Amino acid sequence: MTAVYSTRVVAVGGRSGTVRSDDGLLDLSLALPTNLGGKGNATNPEQLFAAGYAACFENAVIHVTRTKADKIGDDDIEVAATVGMEPNDNKGFSLTVAMEVTIAGVDQATAEAIVKQAHAVCPYSNAVRGNIDVAFQVKTR
Numbered sequence: 001m002t003a004v005y006s007t008r009v010v011a012v013g014g015r016s017g018t019v020r021s022d023d024g025l026l027d028l029s030l031a032l033p034t035n036l037g038g039k040g041n042a043t044n045p046e047q048l049f050a051a052g053y054a055a056c057f058e059n060a061v062i063h064v065t066r067t068k069a070d071k072i073g074d075d076d077i078e079v080a081a082t083v084g085m086e087p088n089d090n091k092g093f094s095l096t097v098a099m100e101v102t103i104a105g106v107d108q109a110t111a112e113a114i115v116k117q118a119h120a121v122c123p124y125s126n127a128v129r130g131n132i133d134v135a136f137q138v139k140t141r
Contacts, residue, residue, distance in 0.1 A: 007021060007022070007023075008021065008022045009021045009022075009026060010022075011030075013030070014030075015030055015031070015032045015038070015044065015045065016030060016031060016032060016038070016039075017029075017030050018030060019048070028042065028043055028048075029041075029042040029043070030042055030043060030044060030045070031043070031044065032044065046083045046084070046085060046095070047083075049083050049095070050081040050082065050083040051081075052124065053081045053083070053097065053099075053124040054079040054080065054081035054099075055079075056122055056123060056124045057079050057081070057099060057101070057118060057119075057122050057124065057125065058077050058078075058079045060118035060119075060121050060122035060123075060125070061077050061079075061101070061103065061114055061115065061118045062074065062077070063118070063121060064114060064117040064118050064121060065114060070105070070106050070110055070114070072103060072105070072106075072114065075104075076103060076104040076105055077101070077102065077103050077104070078101075078102045079099060079100070079101050079102075080099070080100040081097065081098070081099055081100075082096075082097070082098040082099075082100075083095055083096070083097055084096040084097075084098075094132070095128075095132050096132070096133075097128065097132050097133075097134045097135070098134070098135045098136075098137070099134060099135070099136050099137070100136075100137045100139070101115050101136060101137070101138050101139070102138075102139040102140070102141055103115075103138070103139075103140055103141075104140070104141045106140060107140065108138070108140050111138050111139070111140045112138050115136055115138050119134070119136070
């Protein structure tokens, strides 16, 4: 199967280093958060993962409604992703994910059905399925 899109990002220096995409559009410093003993003066991998997942999931919502009467536009949805890190049984760490999805113009039952469908097609959701439990809170406005 051929990828419909791929990108390459190089990380140097771990949590106190940098990340840079081959095209230079992403070029960021990284820092350990202050509550983990770091300087906290730059972004971190968890923030980058949360940003990517939120944006990708929002697009998955738009995708699953594209051919439906309840079509969702870009401005009709907001996704807030909270990514946490917790110790695991292997003396390492695991991620936690909570998604707060707000959709305008539909009732609660419709919003929940849309989010369930989006979770089935979103590439990030498919990547973490079976590894990270994703908690959803669905709201309407």
